[in-house]
Amino acid sequence: AQSVAQPEDQVNVAEGNPLTVKCTYSVSGNPYLFWYVQYPNRGLQFLLKYITGDNLVKGSYGFEAEFNKSQTSFHLKKPSALVSDSALYFCAVRRSGSARQLTFGSGTQLTVLP
């Protein structure tokens, strides 16, 4: 069975500093990995994905993520955090086989301090 772990419930970072939100996964076969962001009282917004190709994936709002197969990780990063980046971030992996459902991590609340 597939699973996703986000080891940090909360990440605090000062504005202008780099941020990292961690994600590790477990899935058989080639992983399809996704990051989503959820602002208060709003739906899920897609940030970026890894399907195949370059290990460094660039996404929306200046975010990027690095796929590391040996460490089974897909950490979300941004070189310079903004206060407006404060939100709830979810990592997700597609189930293996013919099923296409996503399995989500527990979420990480990012707070960027001014």
Add this chain to the structure above:
Amino acid sequence: SAVISQKPSRDICQRGTSLTIQCQVDSQVTMMFWYRQQPGQSLTLIATANQGSEATYESGFVIDKFPISRPNLTFSTLTVSNLSPEDSSIYLCSVVEDLRSNYGYTFGSGTRLTVV
């Protein structure tokens, strides 16, 4: 990518009643998914809705409590039946697009249900 219209955006319901949530997609999609997000928690898959066949439910979710309809490739409904305060959650629908040029998931804006 697909655009999903999910209704209602929020509702307050009495115990013992039911709420039906609708999702309309602007293109034909094979698979639609229904998720629940309980307060302060992650998304949990309720079921996969396939056109022309019964929905496939995840462990812990049953058809009597969460009946789903999928009459065509652009529309689905989720009903939450016999409501209790524990059903207070955000419910989201989602579709997957498996295109050669793109692969991705789109989510509806969610329905915030409060049971009183």
